[in-house]
């Protein structure tokens with residue numbers, strides 16, 4: 001049988017919920033105000049509002065609008081993958097690991113009509129060193145509705161230098177002027 005690169009390795013462990021993780025039921029702050037997935041200051045974004053679960057899990061709703069079309073009246077698959085990337089990536093808030101997506105696998109199981117609400121769920125499956133394994137689904141209409149999209153991902157923990165080395169100076173300078181544009185996870189310090 002084929003082993004997928006997001007299969008949990010044998011050395012993976014299941015981490016504790018971090019004591020500084022958002023309270024169960026709390027809405028997560030956007031990690032960056034201009035993020036396409038969660039940023040309130042991003043006019044073209046998905047504006048996902050993500051809520052912490054009891055354990056190493058998150059939920060969110062994605063209102064699918066005419067702006068999200070691929071085929072007429074149907075959501076674009078790439079945007080559905082983006083929504084899954086966002087909620088899976090935000091699991092770093094629960095483990096306090098600042099991560100970037102290394103691999104994202106997506107199964108599209110049903111078409112998602114414009115006007116539908118997609119109820120997203122995501123959970124940590126395990127951690128191995130810097131690697132965080134996660135999976136999730138998007139349910140049509142309700143949290144127990146039919147599964148329209150399923151995703152598994154591997155995230156890799158990175159330090160602040162990942163962003164300061166690769167990010168565009170204009171945006172980095174704007175954050176230095178107004179650090180409230182980002183939410184710190186883990187060991188980020190902007191002005192060491």
Ligand SMILES: CCCCC/C=C\C/C=C\C/C=C\C/C=C\CCCC(=O)SCCNC(=O)CCNC(=O)[C@H](O)C(C)(C)COP(=O)(O)OP(=O)(O)OC[C@H]1O[C@@H](n2cnc3c(N)ncnc32)[C@H](O)[C@@H]1OP(=O)(O)O
Nearest residue numbers: 005031032085086089090098099100101102103156163182
């Ligand atoms: C002042 C500014 C501050 C800004 C901060 C603001 C916000 C913070 C932002 C994000 C974090 C917060 C929340 C996230 C929320 C939303 C989700 C959206 C997330 C994204 O949308 S993020 C964009 C897309 N994302 C990328 O832009 C990544 C590009 N990429 C790289 O930057 C490198 O590629 C990296 C870092 C991934 C690894 O590079 P590296 O050099 O550090 O480490 P290396 O290559 O050794 O990999 C280590 C181990 O992972 C294994 N591994 C790696 N890749 C694999 C693959 N594809 N499949 C299977 N295994 C893989 C290796 O095999 C090895 O495994 P082993 O340790 O067992 O050998």
